Amino acid sequence: xxxxxxxxxxxxxxxxxxxxxxxxxxxxxxxxxxxxxxxxxxxxxxxxxxxxxxxxxxxxxxxxxxxxxxxxxxxxxxxxxxxxxxxxxxxxxxxxxxxxxxxxxxxxxxxxxxxxxxxxxxxxxxxxxxxxxxxxxxxxxxxxxxx
Amino acid sequence: xxxxxxxxxxxxxxxxxxxxxxxxxxxxxxxxxxxxxxxxxxxxxxxxxxxxxxxxxxxxxxxxxxxxxxxxxxxxxxxxxxxxxxxxxxxxxxxxxxxxxxxxxxxxxxxxxxxxxxxxxxxxxxxxxxxxxxxxxxxxxxxxxxxxxxxxxxxxxxxxxxxxxxxxxxxxxxxxxxxxxxxxxxxxxxxxxxxxxxxxxxxxxxxxxxxxxxxxxxxxxxxxxxxxxxxxxxxxxxxxxxxxxxxxxxxxxxxxxxxxxxxxxxxxxxxxxxxxxxxxxxxxxxxxxxxxxxxxxxxxxxxxxxxxxxxxxxxxxxxxxxxxxxxxxxxxxxxxxxxxxxxxxxxxxxxxxxxxxxxxxxxxxxxxxxxxxxxxxxxxxxxxxxxxxxxxxxxxxxxxxxxxxxxxxxxxxxxxxxxxxxxxxxxxxxxxxxxxxxxxxxxxxxxxxxxxxxxxxxxxxxxxxxxxxxxxxxxxxxxxxxxxxxxxxxxxxxxxxxx
Numbered sequence: 272x273x274x275x276x277x278x279x280x281x282x283x284x285x286x287x288x289x290x291x292x293x294x295x296x297x298x299x300x301x302x303x304x305x306x307x308x309x310x311x312x313x314x315x316x317x318x319x320x321x322x323x324x325x326x327x328x329x330x331x332x333x334x335x336x337x338x339x340x341x342x343x344x345x346x347x348x349x350x351x352x353x354x355x356x357x358x359x360x361x362x363x364x365x366x367x368x369x370x371x372x373x374x375x376x377x378x379x380x381x382x383x384x385x386x387x388x389x390x391x392x393x394x395x396x397x398x399x400x401x402x403x404x405x406x407x408x409x410x411x412x413x414x415x416x417x418x
Numbered sequence: 419x420x421x422x423x424x425x426x427x428x429x430x431x432x433x434x435x436x437x438x439x440x441x442x443x444x445x446x447x448x449x450x451x452x453x454x455x456x457x458x459x460x461x462x463x464x465x466x467x468x469x470x471x472x473x474x475x476x477x478x479x480x481x482x483x484x485x486x487x488x489x490x491x492x493x494x495x496x497x498x499x500x501x502x503x504x505x506x507x508x509x510x511x512x513x514x515x516x517x518x519x520x521x522x523x524x525x526x527x528x529x530x531x532x533x534x535x536x537x538x539x540x541x542x543x544x545x546x547x548x549x550x551x552x553x554x555x556x557x558x559x560x561x562x563x564x565x566x567x568x569x570x571x572x573x574x575x576x577x578x579x580x581x582x583x584x585x586x587x588x589x590x591x592x593x594x595x596x597x598x599x600x601x602x603x604x605x606x607x608x609x610x611x612x613x614x615x616x617x618x619x620x621x622x623x624x625x626x627x628x629x630x631x632x633x634x635x636x637x638x639x640x641x642x643x644x645x646x647x648x649x650x651x652x653x654x655x656x657x658x659x660x661x662x663x664x665x666x667x668x669x670x671x672x673x674x675x676x677x678x679x680x681x682x683x684x685x686x687x688x689x690x691x692x693x694x695x696x697x698x699x700x701x702x703x704x705x706x707x708x709x710x711x712x713x714x715x716x717x718x719x720x721x722x723x724x725x726x727x728x729x730x731x732x733x734x735x736x737x738x739x740x741x742x743x744x745x746x747x748x749x750x751x752x753x754x755x756x757x758x759x760x761x762x763x764x765x766x767x768x769x770x771x772x773x774x775x776x777x778x779x780x781x782x783x784x785x786x787x788x789x790x791x792x793x794x795x796x797x798x799x800x801x802x803x804x805x806x807x808x809x810x811x812x813x814x815x816x817x818x819x820x821x822x823x824x825x826x827x828x829x830x831x832x833x834x835x836x837x838x839x840x841x842x843x844x845x846x847x848x849x850x851x852x853x854x855x856x857x858x859x860x861x862x863x864x865x866x867x868x869x870x871x872x873x874x875x876x877x878x879x880x881x882x883x884x885x886x887x888x889x890x891x892x893x894x895x896x897x898x899x900x901x902x903x904x905x906x907x908x909x910x911x912x913x914x915x916x917x
Contacts, residue, residue: 277849278849281849285590289590292597292612295612296611296612299609299611300607300609302604302606302607302609303604303606303607303609303611304609304611306600306866306867306870306871307597307600307611307612310593310596310597310600310863311597313589313593314590314593314594314597317586317589317590317593318590320586321586321587321590324586343643345643346639346642346643347639347643347844350635350638350639350642350812350816351635351837351840351841354635354816354820354837355837357816357820358820358830358833358834358837361820361830361833362830370817373813373817374813374814374817377812377813377816378809378810378813381642381808381809381812381813382807382808382809382810383809384807384809384810388810389810392806392810392814396814396817396818400821403451403455404821404825408458408466408825410824410825410828411828412824413830
C-alpha cells in the first residue's frame with residue numbers, strides 16, 4: 272500500500288468520525304453541548320485540512336512499507352483478540368485461572384521459550400497481584416465459575 | 419519570624435525520634451511501589467493509609483502520609499522510563515524522553531536523572547512551603563472561574579510545541595483529547611453526553627485508564643511485532659549513579675524554571691502535577707539549545723518533567739495547610755489525615771499546632787531524600803525487565819495494564835475501556851499521529867469546560883460581559899498574554915522549520 276493511500280484512508284476516516292460526532296453533539300440540550308459542538312467543529316476543520324493536505328500529496332510519496340496488510344496486522348489482531356478473550360475469561364472463569372491460561376497461552380503464541388520461564392513469570396506475577404492487590408489493598412477480583 | 423525559627427527548631431528536634439524516621443522509610447517504600455505500578459496513584463496510596471495512621475501520634479502519621487505523597491509522585495517515572503507506561507498521570511511527560519533513553523541503552527542514566535530531578539524539585543518546593551506559604555496562598559485565592567478557564571487554554575497552547583512532526587494531526591489529536599475528557603455529565607446541568615449508555619462513563623473517562631491504554635498496548639504490539647528495533651541494552655543503575663545524578667546540575671536554569679513552574683501550578687487548586695509537567699516540558703523545549711532532540715531521548719525532557727511534578731508537592735500543600743483549600747486530590751486526602759488527628763487546616767494552623775505542622779514539613783524534607791536510595795534500589799532490579807524477552811514481557815505488561823485498569827474502580831468495563839483507548843493509541847501510532855496532544859487535551863478538557871460554564875453563569879451567559887470581566891482582571895490579562903506568546907512561538911517555529 273502506498274503512503275498516500277494510507278494517509279487518504281486516515282484523513283477520510285477521521286473526517287467521517289469528526290462529522291458524526293458533530294452531528295451527535297446536536298442531539299443534546301444546547302446549554303450542555305456548546306463546548307462539545309465547538310470541539311467537534313474544530314475536529315471537523317482539522318480533519319478536512321488534513322484531507323486537503325493529503326490530496327495534494329504526489330502519488331507514491333514516502334513509500335513507507337511494502338508487504339501484505341495481513342502480515343502487518345497479524346500481531347495487533349492477535350494481541351487484541353487474546354486480551355479480549357482474557358477479559359471475558361476473567362468475567363466467567365475468574366481472574367486467577369484465566370490469567371494462567373492467558374499468560375502461558377500468549378507467551379507460547381509469541382515466543383519459543385521453555386515452559387519453566389513462562390511458569391516462573393506467571394507465578395511471580397500472580398503472587399505479586401495476590402499479595403499487593405488482594406491481601407494488602409483489599410481489591411476483590413472477579414471469581415467467576417472457578418477460583 | 420521568631421515563630422518560624424522556633425517552629426523549624428521544633429520540627430528538626432522531632433526528627434530525632436526514630437519512630438518518625440521509621441515511618442518515613444515505610445511510607446517511602448510503600449509510595450515507591452504504589453507509584454511505579456500503573457493504575458495505582460498517589461491519591462490511592464495516601465487514602466489507603468490514612469486509617470492506618472489513626473492510632474499513631476500526629477507527627478508519625480503525617481510523616482508516613484507525606485512520605486507516600488513524595489515518593490509515589492517520583493516513582494511513576496520508573497515504569498515510564500523502563501516500560502513506557504507512566505506509573506501515575508504526573509509522569510505522563512517523562513515517557514516522551516525517558517523511554518527513548520531506554521531504547522538508546524541509557525535507562526540507568528534516565529532513572530538517575532529522574533531521581534535527582536524529583537528530589538531537587540520536591541526539596542525546593544518544601545522550602546517554598548516553609549518560607550512563602552502565606553503570600554503564595556493569597557495568590558491562589560485570586561483565581562476565579564475565568565482565570566481557571568484561561569489557565570486551561572494556556573495549557574492547550576502547548577499542543578503546537580508537542581506536534582513537531584505534524585502540526586495538523588497534533589491539533590486534531592488535541593481536539594480529540596479535549597472531546598474525550600468532556601464525555602459524561604455536564605458539570606452544571608448534569609446532562610449525560612456521549613456515554614453510549616455505559617454507566618462507568620457518567621463521571622467521565624478516567625485519565626489513568628486512558629494513559630494505560632494509550633501507551634501500554636501500542637508498545638506491546640511494537641515489541642512483539644519487532645518494529646521496535648531499538649537496542650534496549652541494560653545500563654545498570656548503580657554503576658556511576660552518583661555522577662549521573664549530579665549531571666542534573668549542568669542544567670541549572672532548567673531545574674530552576676521547572677521548579678518555579680511546579681510550585682506555581684501546585685498552589686493553584688485543581689491544576690495538578692500532569693499540567694505542571696506539560697508546561698515545564700514545553701518551556702524546556704523552547705529554551706533548549708537542542709530542541710530537535712526532544713522526543714528522541716533528551717535528558718532535558720526527563721529533568722523538566724520530573725523536577726516540576728515533584729515541585730507540585732510543596733506547592734499543593736501551601737493552600738492546603740494555610741487556607742484549608744487542597745491544591746489537588748492528594749492534598750485533599752492529606753487534609754483528611756490532618757483532621758483525623760484533630761488539626762484544622764487554615765490560617766491559624768501554623769500558630770495553634772506549630773509543633774506538629776513544622777514536624778510534618780521537616781519530615782517532607784527527609785522524605786525527598788529518602789526516596790533516592792529506595793527508588794534506585796527498586797529500579798536496580800526493575801531494570802532487569804528490559805532483558806526479558808518480548809514474548810514474556812509483552813503478556814506481563816498486558817496483565818499489569820488489565821489489573822491496573824480494574825483496580826481503580828473494580829470494574830471489568832473499565833478494562834474494556836482501556837482496550838478501546840489502546841486501539842486508538844495503536845491506530846495513532848500506525849498513522850503517525852502524536853499521542854501527547856491527546857493526553858494534554860484529556861488532562862485539561864474537563865477543567866476548561868467546567869470553568870467556562872461557571873464563568874458564563876457568573877455573567878448571566880453574556881459573552882461581552884465575560885470579555886469585559888477578563889479585560890478588568892490583571893491576572894486574566896497576564897495568562898492571556900502568556901497564551902498568545904506560547905501560540906506565537908509555536909507557529910513561528912513551524913514557519914521557520916518550513917523555510
